[in-house]
Amino acid sequence: MKTEQVKNELVLVLDFGGQYKELIASGIRKKHVYSEIKPGSISAQEIKELAPIGIVLTGGPRSVYKTGAPLCDPGIFALGIPVLGICYGMQLMCHMLGGTVSPAKGGGEYGRTRTHLDSACPLFKGMPESITALMSHFDAVSSVPDGFKPAGKTRSCQIAAMYDQSRRLYAVQFHPEVKHTDSGESIFDNFLFDICGASGDYNIDDYIETAVESLRKTVGKEKVLLALSGGVDSSVCAALIEKALPGQLTCVFVDHGLMRKNEGDQIEAVFGSRALDFIRVDAADRFLSKLSGVTEPEKKRKTIGEEFIRVFETQSRALGDIPYLAQGTIYPDVIESGGSSAATIKSHHNVGGLPENVGFSGIIEPLRGLFKDEVRVLGRKLGLPDYLVDRQPFPGPGLAVRILGEVTYEKLEVLREADAIVREEIDRLKNRPDQYFAVLPGIRTVGVVGDERAYDYVIGVRAVTTADFMTAEYTPLPHRVLGKISSRISNEVKGAGRVVYDISGKPPATVEWE
């Protein structure tokens, strides 16, 4: 299936290596304007053929005047299509059109910075004259190209925005796409609806309709197989295929015994009753015996990944000839793998991915064009329960990477119970962290239970706040909540004797402990 399923007004986001490209494109889609990310090297001719109504140039980590910096086809600025340059995108626009970019005064600006805007610039229509904006740059525009006017400044950056209204070219040095910038949304509204003339014609219902049609056309009356992990992507993928091809889908859920408390039963309850064949393979013993004696995290991941493939292969062989394999690949997976073709197997799908030669004649990936938040919306529309659709990320190798050292049945049971308490207590909060769970570091400490000496496991509590899981901050949970979690774990979980709270950020730590 093709990515470009939806024929809507299109805004292109050209990627120059900045970390916020997905935030920009998904933010534009949230405003009901369809957006796709393309490499910064795309030619003006290719853009012309795609006929976007607007173009955004992202930020990037390079110096535009240094050898090897990613440049763009200068023809882009002569297409008559409105362009918004952000951070490096502004410097690029300046450099390509004959202005000057130099190292910024004082080494640059980083963090929230008071920024004055010229309200005559259509990009800033209806906005305050002074906002706090997120800056992160070591270079800056020192003189604008011919035809441009400066349109913003900070204490140390004389040209923090610029525009050439006649050519419909606009640029900001700061990042309007992040929530740390006040009124950043207004900048996108002005660009999309006033400057590009977008009508906001994109919505997820169209996507469902087009995907359903396309699935029917591709698959016909044939059968489809899906490895269902119970995560958001594969669950929504199953629900979408079921809608398009009722009775033609078989879902194989390999229960590796490393799931959270009651998770396997919940997945079975949701999918066991739908218009698809649901097969739950109870493979807990197989996985545990393979993991016996394995202590090294990457070895655990590999062992689980390999065993998963073996179990899945046995199942699919037993089912006979099923020509299509479905996968819950989503747009960020496509972007991260360099926009490669449909044949690519999502590398971190479920537990390590499926091999390319699993013997299917076709691979279908109906969520290929969607961002995660769109997948969630789609899942709700397809009737999946909130607890499944709003699920936090959970690693494919499951609790095996939340138990440090060897995984045993006993440790799994302790961790499952402790983790259920952590999630239950944090779920009660109004503002929840983005990911929260328990870990079992595998060490035991001394305690007293009644008058007896106890020697039980330590439980670590992890809760992080993050936009993209690339970086994260620990969430300062209220002490009241931490206290409740600690006393519940100590009282209710046999084998857990002490509770600690992880207050590390990423970097230097990671979200998971392994």
Ligand code: XMP
């Ligand atoms: P780290 O620990 O790398 O985690 O900071 C970032 C995000 O990725 C998830 N994660 C995994 N997901 N397989 C997965 O499917 C894995 O092996 C894996 N390891 C980490 C983690 O839960 C967090 O959301």
